Amino acid sequence: MYTTMVKSRLLDQRVWQLNRQGRAALVASSQGHEALQVASVYALRKGEDLFYTYYRDLAVMVALGVTPREIILGYMAKSGEPMSGSRQFPTQGAIPDLGLVNLSNVVATQLPQAVGAALACVQQQSDAVVAVYFGDGASSTGDCHEAMNFASVHKLPVLFICENNGYAISVPLEKQMAVKNVSVRAVSYNMPGFTIDGTNVSEVFKVVSAAAKRARKGEGPTLIEGIVERYLPHTGDDDDKRYRSEDELAKAKEKDPVQILKQRLKREDILTDAIDLEIHDLVKASIDDATEYGESAPYPDPEGFYDHVYS
Amino acid sequence: MQEINLIEAVRQAMYEEMDRDQSVFILGEDIGVRGGVFLATDGFLEVFGAKRVIDTPISESAIAGVALGAAMRGMRPIAEIEFADFIWPVFNQILGEAARLRYGTEGKLQAPLVLRAPYGGGIRGGLYHSQSPEAYFAHTPGLKVVAPATPFDAKGLLKTAIRDDDPVIFLEHKKTYRLVKGNIPEEEYTVPIGKADVKLQGTDITLITYGLMLHHCVEAARSLKKGNVDVEVIDLRTLRPIDQDTVIGSVMKTGKALIVHEDTLALGIGAEISAILAENVFDSLDAPIRRLAGPEVPAMPFSPTLESQFMITTSDIIEALKELSEY
Numbered sequence: 051m052y053t054t055m056v057k058s059r060l061l062d063q064r065v066w067q068l069n070r071q072g073r074a075a076l077v078a079s080s081q082g083h084e085a086l087q088v089a090s091v092y093a094l095r096k097g098e099d100l101f102y103t104y105y106r107d108l109a110v111m112v113a114l115g116v117t118p119r120e121i122i123l124g125y126m127a128k129s130g131e132p133m134s135g136s137r138q139f140p141t142q143g144a145i146p147d148l149g150l151v152n153l154s155n156v157v158a159t160q161l162p163q164a165v166g167a168a169l170a171c172v173q174q175q176s177d178a179v180v181a182v183y184f185g186d187g188a189s190s191t192g193d194c195h196e197a198m199n200f201a202s203v204h205k206l207p208v209l210f211i212c213e214n215n216g217y218a219i220s221v222p223l224e225k226q227m228a229v230k231n232v233s234v235r236a237v238s239y240n241m242p243g244f245t246i247d248g249t250n251v252s253e254v255f256k257v258v259s260a261a262a263k264r265a266r267k268g269e270g271p272t273l274i275e276g277i278v279e280r281y282l283p284h285t286g287d288d289d290d291k292r293y294r295s296e297d298e299l300a301k302a303k304e305k306d307p308v309q310i311l312k313q314r315l316k317r318e319d320i321l322t323d324a325i326d327l328e329i330h331d332l333v334k335a336s337i338d339d340a341t342e343y344g345e346s347a348p349y350p351d352p353e354g355f356y357d358h359v360y361s
Numbered sequence: 362m363q364e365i366n367l368i369e370a371v372r373q374a375m376y377e378e379m380d381r382d383q384s385v386f387i388l389g390e391d392i393g394v395r396g397g398v399f400l401a402t403d404g405f406l407e408v409f410g411a412k413r414v415i416d417t418p419i420s421e422s423a424i425a426g427v428a429l430g431a432a433m434r435g436m437r438p439i440a441e442i443e444f445a446d447f448i449w450p451v452f453n454q455i456l457g458e459a460a461r462l463r464y465g466t467e468g469k470l471q472a473p474l475v476l477r478a479p480y481g482g483g484i485r486g487g488l489y490h491s492q493s494p495e496a497y498f499a500h501t502p503g504l505k506v507v508a509p510a511t512p513f514d515a516k517g518l519l520k521t522a523i524r525d526d527d528p529v530i531f532l533e534h535k536k537t538y539r540l541v542k543g544n545i546p547e548e549e550y551t552v553p554i555g556k557a558d559v560k561l562q563g564t565d566i567t568l569i570t571y572g573l574m575l576h577h578c579v580e581a582a583r584s585l586k587k588g589n590v591d592v593e594v595i596d597l598r599t600l601r602p603i604d605q606d607t608v609i610g611s612v613m614k615t616g617k618a619l620i621v622h623e624d625t626l627a628l629g630i631g632a633e634i635s636a637i638l639a640e641n642v643f644d645s646l647d648a649p650i651r652r653l654a655g656p657e658v659p660a661m662p663f664s665p666t667l668e669s670q671f672m673i674t675t676s677d678i679i680e681a682l683k684e685l686s687e688y
Contacts, residue, residue: 100434135467144466151433153465159458162423166430166438173386173412173436193453196423203418358468359502361526 055084057333058109064337065125069286074125079282080108085307086248086276088113093258100149102164102182114148118340128347158188161197168206179207179265187218189232202239207265210273215280220293236273248276249307368538370512371401374519388415389441425454432474445480446489459528460503473526481534483672487663493624498530499601506601508532510575512543517552534573557604563593567611570621571597581678590686609641616647617685626654648688
């Protein structure tokens with residue numbers, strides 16, 4: 051889990067760097083969200099359960115096994131990118147074999163779709179569950195309400211995983227909602243709701259595992275709100291200095307999920323500095339390789355522009 | 362052969378497809394115990410059970426989004442929007458998402474869903490139970506839009522729509538539900554999407570239409586035949602993709618075209634047909650292309666005198682045809 055988080059963090063840092071250098075047109079960073087994303091994937095069954103993500107879910111993809119090469123192809127909008135063939139923004143599209151769908155930039159549209167996928171799982175008598183990821187901003191939409199209500203009425207196997215970083219681009223939580231936590235809304239859908247520390251992998255793993263168990267038994271959906279920090283602006287085109295103080299950001303960095311896990315593993319004598327260095331070197335080498343690979347890959351052939359409009 | 366009305370044709374198509382294919386299911390408001398407000402799903406709950414006949418909350422966006430999610434997983438949902446006037450919340454999930462699913466995943470996922478909606482006016486439905494939403498959907502690549510006018514076509518096209526691997530918007534004119542009857546064969550048949558139907562052959566004017574207006578157009582054409590004006594009537598049946606070959610071929614022969622639809626004029630289906638004709642058969646035209654369409658008010662009013670002001674009548678069509686024939 052730690053290696054996966056390091057991989058996601060370094061990859062995220064690399065693509066941000068590429069963006070600053072003009073080599074990647076768009077980035078939306080998941081730095082600060084890694085523990086919630088990675089531990090939730092580890093609590094589920096890769097290749098069987100489904101993952102409906104949004105644009106800040108790089109670590110979910112890494113945890114599912116999407117490789118640095120495949121990911122960087124997307125950031126460079128190159129040919130061979132597995133989600134959408136670079137028709138879409140980086141990390142968007144689908145890899146059906148991994149149960150991974152990240153279709154849209156329109157906030158919260160994935161929620162009703164995830165509920166529909168869960169309905170299909172029940173109809174097809176599969177015991178797969180659907181994890182759907184969304185930000186605190188998405189929780190203000192009608193689609194969020196409609197999806198949660200529908201899922202709960204029909205007791206569908208959905209895990210609503212809210213990555214609450216306190217900001218919808220620039221709008222802080224208190225201007226998005228009159229309640230302190232998204233999870234309190236679970237009461238109105240008669241489903242369990244939890245607010246957890248999204249930087250603590252153990253807590254995430256435990257709560258997601260229990261929710262998945264419940265969903266598989268046909269007892270319905272769960273709302274899990276993980277409190278996380280967003281370290282970087284909304285995207286590479288945003289300027290968070292206009293709405294976030296340096297003090298606040300510095301404080302946020304104290305809740306770095308990668309550092310928290312690292313310190314814990316060291317305390318528990320599982321990780322040594324030497325092993326950590328080795329992990330970083332290996333990950334860095336794979337990202338360097340991926341960057342080179344991305345640079346040398348061709349752009350998509352415009353010949354296929356009209357493909358896949360209809361069957 | 363059996364004579365049935367249009368709503369019965371819709372019912373039979375869904376029933377037979379659900380019977381044939383376990384992946385077909387229906388969801389919508391009041392479709393279960395109530396059997397649908399127009400009884401399109403009468404008796405389905407008892408036969409197919411609550412897992413395949415799903416009464417939903419009043420959540421149009423979720424109806425569309427849930428259908429889309431289920432379709433991604435290989436199901437073939439038929440989502441019903443109770444009245445087309447309530448369809449606007451689905452734009453996000455249908456225009457923004459379903460239409461782009463195949464393109465945006467480079468063909469890795471598809472959305473074999475049907476979104477059915479009763480539309481159209483002339484039934485005292487007022488501003489919120491009369492509208493024709495077809496042009497909004499027909500503008501969007503990735504969708505197919507079907508609007509049958511007869512029981513035969515409704516059944517055959519709905520079966521094709523359910524088996525189609527792309528999202529299909531299936532629009533049923535409310536006034537045709539019980540008014541329009543027709544013969545359908547006992548045996549299984551389908552009607553292809555994307556093919557217009559030449560309802561009456563003629564040589565002098567091409568009359569292009571769909572939905573309820575087809576029946577007024579046929580009546581008008583028959584009336585002109587008595588005065589020796591020979592009108593060819595084309596029922597488009599599918600509004601995306603439009604059957605350009607049939608439309609172009611007919612106007613090349615007749616040299617004159619009248620397009621009739623109940624939906625409002627500007628940027629409607631008639632505008633697209635006009636453009637297709639202007640681009641392809643300009644040299645064959647003997648008169649300007651004419652459009653007869655709903656008036657430019659936001660929606661159809663309730664009171665009978667106001668409603669009839671909105672609806673196109675057979676005599677309006679006759680008059681327009683006469684003007685064209687004399688041009």
